[in-house]
Amino acid sequence: MTITIVRSDGARRILEPRHGRTLAQEVFAHGFLPPRPLCSGLGRCGLCKVRFDDATDAPVPETAERELLTEDDIRAGWRLACRHMASTLEDGTELHVPQESRVERQAFHGAQLEGQAGLCLAVDLGTTSLHWSVMLGEICVAYGHELNPQLGAGSEVMSRIGYALDPDGALELRGLATGRLEELSKSIPAALGAETRIASLSLVGNPAMVAIALGRSVEDLARAPYRLDFPGDETVQLSGALPACYVPAQIGPFVGADAAAGLAALLKRDTPRPFLLADLGTNGEFILVREKGGRDQIFAASVALGPALEGIGLTHGAMAGPGIVTLFELGPAGLEAYDMDGQPLRTAAGIAGTGYLSLVHTLLRAGVLGQDGRFMKADEATSPLTRRLLDNVHIHAGRRMLRLPVVYEDGRPMHLDPRDVEELLKVKAAFHVAFDRVLSAAGLAPGDLASVQLAGSLGAHVRPDDLEGLGFVPRGLGPRLHAAGNLALEGAKLLCYETSFRTLLADLAKAAVVIDLAAEHDFHAAFAAAMTFDHALAR
Structure with a gap:
């Protein structure tokens, strides 16, 4: 069977739906449409709505659709694509997709360069977004950010992994990522002028994003006990159209090259020890650094946070x-x-x-x-x-x-909506338990920390007072919370030109103490106990 997708500009694409895929995945995960920050089937954002050309072909609307769509919309054939399986549609169904008004791609270029220049493209490939900078030595000459082109497959890590378990899905996702990097490697030199070229890449991301970009299996990340198949600290070839790409060391199954790069940025700043790096996106990555015997020692853990901190999946x-x-x-x-x-x-x-x-x-x-x-x-x-x-x-x-x-x-x-409050409570509970367990493993109390460095989606705009007041961290720690911005990209830039940090990260990763929260027998009980906006440590 086939379905036809019609864009707002009239362009059409015929697809053969695969078993097990939602209609939203089939519509948005192939690169035919610009990426959208979809809520991965929660039925809250409404960004996946499509109109059936023949309204009689539209499936029976679910409750979530009746809440977001008007009765006139429903009669006209509008539905939420995330709520229906693609394989259940009638053969020959034609779907119209409205244009998304928000522009989610921005690029900034400096003055045009003169003469020949070999540039390094530093890339933070996040689950929901892609941030990049172009380095000429230690100087940033261009930078930008946009939505991850893979977003149609799901807005959080596990849905992306699930999509990539299908070999065809893995090829699609890899092609979307490497294809966009190929476009950037051509368009950036053209904008900068002279005889510039992208001579190397520095790529960071969580272990799932790295595995997908490299064409590696995500099988070991799909189910417990989770294992890290690719330790990083390697120079690889992403595609024949791209230069050599360095991927820094990865620390644990879900504590990846992005967190390691953020750690490099903080070490470069000589951040006072002990400190905790919390890189927060759809996955929370925690790295605690303390000195022992005159050397740095790191403790690491990860916890699923969902896409709420990215503003995805909320009403x-x-x-x-x-x-x-x-x-x-x-x-x-x-x-x-x-x-x-x-x-x-x-x-x-x-x-x-x-x-x-x-x-x-x-x-x-x-x-x-x-x-x-x-x-x-x-x-x-x-x-x-x-x-x-x-x-x-x-x-x-x-x-x-x-x-x-x-x-x-x-x-x-x-x-x-109270459901939005519940989603934030889940994020708070997961953060709270991970924070507590990492400190316990290191034998430290919250008051021992010199600072908590907040990176990722929270790192640019969050008020530390809000995190303290909601119980993410114990009372009194607010003044030590620092919104540090995109440390992963800062570290990726650093690794372009200061290669000594590559070896440093690899050595730290090999000696890291990794706490497997999913394997702890009382994790779920601690999580449930932390589902409240108070400050009782979940011990």
């Missing part, structure tokens, strides 16, 4: 950028929303993960949310402000939701 979630809410605060009139530049917003394209964190923290402090994450009742209000805020709680789709002071540009309202 109004979006990746941080222009027109996106990254902060909520209480003002004289109540809740106020702000963008990444500190400008107030009345209309927005969505809410970033850090915006949700600040929103929930603000509501906790105001007494609108309880420690268990539920909305308080009006008769439980402890102040006039709390009562005024609770007046914005209403029933929608059978759930109590809070109406927010920001709307979409087309006037559609935004609200805080």
